[in-house]
Amino acid sequence: MLPFGVYKAEELVKKRDHFFPKNVEFIRAEIDKIVPESNHVFLTDGRVLEYDQLVIATGTSPRPDQTPGMDDPATWRKSVFDFFTLDGSVALRDALATRQGGRLVIHITEMPIKCPVAPLEFAFLADAFFEDRKIRDKVEIVYVTPLEGAFTKPVSSKHLGSMLEERKIRLEPDFVIEHIDPETKTLVSMDEREVPFDLLVTIPLNMGEDFIARSGMGNELNYVPVDKETFLSIKYPNVFALGDASDIPASKAGSVAHFAIELFTENFVDYIEGRSMKHRFDGHANCFIESGHGKGLLIDFNYTTEPLTGKFPIPFIGPLPLLKESRLNHMGKLAFRWIYWNMLIKGRRIPISTLMSMAGKRQTTSK
Amino acid sequence: MPVIEIAGKQINVNEEGFLTKYDEWDEEIAKVLAKQIEVEMTDAHWNIIKFLREDFKKEGETATSRRVQTVGGVPVKEQFVLFPKKPAKKMAYIAGLPKPKGCV
Numbered sequence: 001m002l003p004f005g006v007y008k009a010e011e012l013v014k015k016r017d018h019f020f021p022k023n024v025e026f027i028r029a030e031i032d033k034i035v036p037e038s039n040h041v042f043l044t045d046g047r048v049l050e051y052d053q054l055v056i057a058t059g060t061s062p063r064p065d066q067t068p069g070m071d072d073p074a075t076w077r078k079s080v081f082d083f084f085t086l087d088g089s090v091a092l093r094d095a096l097a098t099r100q101g102g103r104l105v106i107h108i109t110e111m112p113i114k115c116p117v118a119p120l121e122f123a124f125l126a127d128a129f130f131e132d133r134k135i136r137d138k139v140e141i142v143y144v145t146p147l148e149g150a151f152t153k154p155v156s157s158k159h160l161g162s163m164l165e166e167r168k169i170r171l172e173p174d175f176v177i178e179h180i181d182p183e184t185k186t187l188v189s190m191d192e193r194e195v196p197f198d199l200l201v202t203i204p205l206n207m208g209e210d211f212i213a214r215s216g217m218g219n220e221l222n223y224v225p226v227d228k229e230t231f232l233s234i235k236y237p238n239v240f241a242l243g244d245a246s247d248i249p250a251s252k253a254g255s256v257a258h259f260a261i262e263l264f265t266e267n268f269v270d271y272i273e274g275r276s277m278k279h280r281f282d283g284h285a286n287c288f289i290e291s292g293h294g295k296g297l298l299i300d301f302n303y304t305t306e307p308l309t310g311k312f313p314i315p316f317i318g319p320l321p322l323l324k325e326s327r328l329n330h331m332g333k334l335a336f337r338w339i340y341w342n343m344l345i346k347g348r349r350i351p352i353s354t355l356m357s358m359a360g361k362r363q364t365t366s367k
Numbered sequence: 368m369p370v371i372e373i374a375g376k377q378i379n380v381n382e383e384g385f386l387t388k389y390d391e392w393d394e395e396i397a398k399v400l401a402k403q404i405e406v407e408m409t410d411a412h413w414n415i416i417k418f419l420r421e422d423f424k425k426e427g428e429t430a431t432s433r434r435v436q437t438v439g440g441v442p443v444k445e446q447f448v449l450f451p452k453k454p455a456k457k458m459a460y461i462a463g464l465p466k467p468k469g470c471v
Binding site: 110148174176178190191219220221249 | 428432433434437438443444446447451452453456468
């Protein structure tokens with residue numbers, strides 16, 4: 001919500017140091033590589049750390065350099081913007097504030113991305129933003145995605161797709177980008193389709209850290225292959241990868257990392273004590289989607305169950321409706337910032353179950 | 368889940384027609400599936416289909432277009448030429464594998 005002036009940059013950033021418990025040594029250094037065969041981590045400053053157990057949680061980063069023409073200095077953060085970085089979001093806020101019209105293209109390079117609903121949310125908020133400024137009729141909004149529809153799973157894809165339609169946002173599906181032409185300001189796909197833009201908001205390719213590739217521990221996107229229920233490395237019996245750094249078939253979203261890690265702490269203790277791990281992660285994700293004008297949606301899903309309609313967190317009562325626009329969901333999103341800093345990050349339990357529940361959800365077929 | 372007859376064999380498929388049992392696939396079936404979606408199979412096509420089958424056996428997941436490029440050695444652009452418009456989906460369909468995960 002920063003690009004639309006709702007949050008300020010300083011509200012979203014805090015120093016990491018004081019979140020660590022006192023008996024944890026926090027080393028801030030760059031990793032050169034891991035040698036998992038001998039249990040060593042080599043830092044670029046020459047230090048070497050030896051480990052019994054290694055937990056990799058180095059996340060994922062947007063990589064505009066991976067798409068030809070995307071980070072061209074002539075257009076990068078001038079007419080081509082990213083919003084999953086603080087600098088990108090601030091630059092985008094300034095560009096939007098002075099915008100008087102033209103063609104806004106919202107674009108996803110490739111899945112997985114940090115939060116698959118964020119670009120949709122951006123589209124809804126942009127529509128509301130230009131409407132509030134009384135220039136919506138001067139702005140054309142196009143949503144370009146490599147997916148077949150607005151979202152990945154059928155029921156929500158249909159719901160969210162019709163929300164794009166209602167807002168006169170054109171959907172350009174199955175678009176796998178080959179390059180961006182910075183001179184003509186055009187997105188060009190692998191099958192030679194072209195989408196011109198005046199202002200491009202793109203989600204660049206996301207990749208794990210390069211040291212994972214240097215260590216020979218990653219897949220083609222530098223994510224560490226792990227068991228999707230326990231996060232134990234497929235290859236190394238004393239290595240785990242948590243959060244965005246692993247290859248689990250879920251989005252790189254904060255809610256996934258949160259639910260995953262709640263189970264992990266107990267599992268980890270069991271594992272190093274030689275007991276079997278009790279908990280099995282189900283891919284649970286729970287996301288608010290802002291839809292503009294003080295309303296929002298909420299979705300709740302996991303590896304096998306797509307987002308459905310219903311009530312949350314108390315079955316049939318709610319108060320939050322699932323996959324449906326409401327003011328309450330918007331309030332939930334606003335409250336979440338406080339919950340994040342004061343409860344989640346400090347490891348306090350929130351009254352939402354770690355594993356997904358089917359209670360209170362309507363099971364519909366996608367057809 | 369429906370069971371349909373392809374090339375004289377009873378085959379389990381999902382609601383979109385993707386095969387659901389790895390071992391029910393063979394090349395005869397692949398030819399029929401390819402014809403259904405108007406793909407004319409050449410050596411270049413078979414090369415990718417065989418890579419997908421082998422890779423799934425090892426990894427337990429259908430390779431994405433990116434993986435077919437980096438591990439299988441066929442550039443994404445070429446995948447679009449061989450399997451127009453929706454290569455990832457079409458390759459998986461012919462190879463008798465689940466659609467690659469959209470990764471929600």
